[in-house]
Amino acid sequence: MSILNKLPLTTFQLPSGETIESRNILKTIVFSKETKQNPNILKKIFSVNTSKIENVSYDFYSDNSALYWLTMHLNDIDSFENAPLPQSKFQSNLVKRFPGMVYYIYQARNPKFILPGDLIQLQTGAANATFTFGETEFDDAVDVTLTLIDSNGISKTYRIKASGAIASDGEFNRGTDAATTASNFKDIVESSDGHNGSISVLINTRKDGVVLLVQEILGTGGNTSVSQFNWNTICSKNPPVSFSGGSDEDWKNAGIVKEYDEGFRRIVLEREVINETNAVELVRNPTIRIYRKTGDTWNEISEVDDDGDSTGTIFKLGIKENEIDKILGFYKPNLNGELLSPFRLITGGGDSVSNDARDFSDTPGPDVVLNVYSDTGNAFNSIFNNLGLYKHTLKNEEIRKNTQTNTLSFFELGRAYEVTTFVNTLLGGSFKRGQSINVNG
Numbered sequence: 001m002s003i004l005n006k007l008p009l010t011t012f013q014l015p016s017g018e019t020i021e022s023r024n025i026l027k028t029i030v031f032s033k034e035t036k037q038n039p040n041i042l043k044k045i046f047s048v049n050t051s052k053i054e055n056v057s058y059d060f061y062s063d064n065s066a067l068y069w070l071t072m073h074l075n076d077i078d079s080f081e082n083a084p085l086p087q088s089k090f091q092s093n094l095v096k097r098f099p100g101m102v103y104y105i106y107q108a109r110n111p112k113f114i115l116p117g118d119l120i121q122l123q124t125g126a127a128n129a130t131f132t133f134g135e136t137e138f139d140d141a142v143d144v145t146l147t148l149i150d151s152n153g154i155s156k157t158y159r160i161k162a163s164g165a166i167a168s169d170g171e172f173n174r175g176t177d178a179a180t181t182a183s184n185f186k187d188i189v190e191s192s193d194g195h196n197g198s199i200s201v202l203i204n205t206r207k208d209g210v211v212l213l214v215q216e217i218l219g220t221g222g223n224t225s226v227s228q229f230n231w232n233t234i235c236s237k238n239p240p241v242s243f244s245g246g247s248d249e250d251w252k253n254a255g256i257v258k259e260y261d262e263g264f265r266r267i268v269l270e271r272e273v274i275n276e277t278n279a280v281e282l283v284r285n286p287t288i289r290i291y292r293k294t295g296d297t298w299n300e301i302s303e304v305d306d307d308g309d310s311t312g313t314i315f316k317l318g319i320k321e322n323e324i325d326k327i328l329g330f331y332k333p334n335l336n337g338e339l340l341s342p343f344r345l346i347t348g349g350g351d352s353v354s355n356d357a358r359d360f361s362d363t364p365g366p367d368v369v370l371n372v373y374s375d376t377g378n379a380f381n382s383i384f385n386n387l388g389l390y391k392h393t394l395k396n397e398e399i400r401k402n403t404q405t406n407t408l409s410f411f412e413l414g415r416a417y418e419v420t421t422f423v424n425t426l427l428g429g430s431f432k433r434g435q436s437i438n439v440n441g
Contacts, residue, residue, distance in 0.1 A: 029423055031073055032438040041441030042074070042409045053077065060410040067416045074409045090402045094395060100258055100323035101272035104374040105265045106202075106285045106316040108343075110362040113303055114260040119291040120267060122253040122317060124280035126214050126287070127151070127222030127246030133178040133185075133209030134236030141233040142174070148189070149224035150198040151217035151246075158188060160234065167193040174234075178209025181234075183366070185211065197312050202285045204377035205366040209236075214283055216314060218249035250278045252286075264342055265370060268323060284376060285316040318374030324395045330369060331390045342370035346387065353387055415439075 013019050035041070045059075057068035071077065103120065105111060134140075139162075147157045158170050160181075165171035165188075172188040175181040186201035188194050202212040215222030223246040232238045255269030267288070291298040303311045321327070330340040332353065345357040346367045359368050369389075372378055384391065411419060419439060426435065 029073065029426070029435045029437050032436050035437065035439045036074060036076075036409065038439070038441055041411065041415060041439055043412060044407055044409050056408065060408075061413065061416060064413070064416075067413075067420055070411060070416055070419070071408070074411070091395075091399065094324050094398055095322075098323040098394065099271050101255060101269045102321040102323055102326045103267040103269065103288065104318035104320070104370075105267070105288070106318040106374060106376075107366075108265045108318075108364050108368055108371040108374055109313070109315055110262060110265055111267075111288075111290070111303060111313075111315045112260070112262055112362075113301070114257060114267060114290060115292070116257050116259055117293070118257045118301075119293070119298055120255055120257060120269060121251045121289045121291065122282055122286045123218060123249050123289060124252050124278055124282055124286075125218035125247045125249035126216070126283050127220075127224070127243035128215065128283050129213045129226055129240050129243045130237070131211055131231075131235050131239035132237035133181045133211065133234060135178045135208050137234050137236055138178040138181045138209060139174055139234070141230060144230040144233060145228060146231045146239065147227045148195065148199055148213065149226075150195050151215050151219065151222040151224070152198060153224075154195065154198065156189075156195055158185065158194070160185075167191065170194065179203075179205050179207060182209045182211050189213075197314055200287075200314060200316070202316070204375055206372065206375075206383075207377055210377075212284055213243070214285075214287075215243060215246060216287060218246070220246045220248070222246035245283070247280060250280070251275050252278050252280070252282050264327065265374065266326070268326070285318065288315045288317055290315075319376055324393075324398075326394050327373075327391050328394055328397055329392045330384075331392055333388045334390045335392055335396075337390070340369065340389070342368075342373070344369050346372060351386075353389070 011019050011021055053071060054065075054068060057065075057071040060071060061067040142160055142162045145157050145159045147155060149155045156170055158172065159165075160174050161171050163173055165173045167188060170188065170193065172184045175184050182203040183205050186203050189199060189201045190197060198216050200214045200216055202214060204210060215224075223243050225242045226239050227241075228239060252275055253272055254275070255272045258268045258270045260267055290301050292301045293299075303313045303315075305311050330342060332338050332340055340353060341358055343358045343360050343364060345354040345359060345365075346352070346369060347354045347357070353369065359365055364371055366372075372383060410416070419437075423437065
């Protein structure tokens with residue numbers, strides 16, 4: 001007779017109101033931790049080729065169905081969620097379980113006002129222009145100028161200096177190389193002495209001085225002229241005569257926020273929807289536009305200060321990852337090694353990770369691990385592998401857990417009969433719910 005049939009009877013009421021008779025499975029035994037970890041009495045097998053517990057049990061105990069209960073009790077299978085799945089089927093189900101998209105915030109900035117249920121949009125229609133400070137040309141001249149006009153018609157002229165730059169005059173000092181020169185140029189354009197956010201400057205501080213200028217107000221009004229005085233002498237790729245690409249704004253990608261993860265400065269969308277009717281390509285690192293529903297209306301929202309006034313901070317998209325590929329942690333050198341804070345600093349020009357220096361601010365510097373990772377201009381394999389870091393993802397973790405689930409324990413047939421006979425005897429007398437059984441070997 002099955003052990004299940006020896007458990008006490010109880011009743012269960014269906015939603016329809018009908019009452020049915022069932023067994024009280026809570027009055028059951030529990031194998032001790034020592035038993036489940038004793039290699040002298042247990043056999044272990046990895047790789048399950050079926051998702052049916054009865055078929056797994058058949059592999060262990062043939063057609064001796066009275067022994068099948070051991071499979072669940074020895075392996076803590078108390079629900080369908082904990083049941084083993086074939087690895088191939090398990091992996092194919094992962095995308096269904098985690099269908100979302102992850103947006104990392106460019107430069108690891110922190111839009112902590114984002115809430116689940118907000119709407120995120122990436123929109124086309126931003127005019128842009130690009131040029132490159134040359135690796136050898138960046139310091140070939142001083143007092144050369146570049147004049148930019150934003151979508152509102154505000155014109156600003158920027159002048160490069162060897163030293164002693166006066167920001168209020170639109171001046172900035174050249175750096176020690178093309179990358180730092182680009183960074184200094186970004187600072188002056190985006191400052192209150194420059195265009196103050198109406199034109200964004202996207203750069204990669206770890207590369208060769210490439211600059212992308214983006215009009216923050218979408219539309220054809222951003223296709224303004226770009227003029228210069230000898231600016232070409234410090235460039236390996238010269239600026240165009242005007243911004244281009246400005247068009248009527250339209251959404252390209254959108255999704256509802258599942259969560260905002262401040263620890264990794266990323267937005268997890270429930271799903272990403274793509275507007276197939278919009279053939280216009282997004283600019284690199286497009287602005288993330290955030291909407292919140294009030295009543296029946298979606299209103300665009302932004303970061304505000306303690307007085308409720310907008311800070312004017314613009315948040316842009318860094319890299320994108322499928323939810324199943326989202327990073328859970330950086331480890332050095334592998335999963336068994338040290339878990340690193342994503343806000344640790346990279347030192348020595350990218351040669352190592354600092355032992356103690358971190359930057360948890362809302363606008364961390366360019367050498368923070370997460371800042372480097374979120375930049376679309378950086379390749380993880382080339383930078384992080386050089387640092388000896390391992391990227392542990394949600395997919396890696398789920399597969400690891402399923403591998404553990406698929407490593408199943410069972411008794412040899414003779415011992416299985418002995419334990420089952422003993423438990424049957426216990427169930428015939430006084431028996432405590434959750435009785436712990438220890439099997440010696």
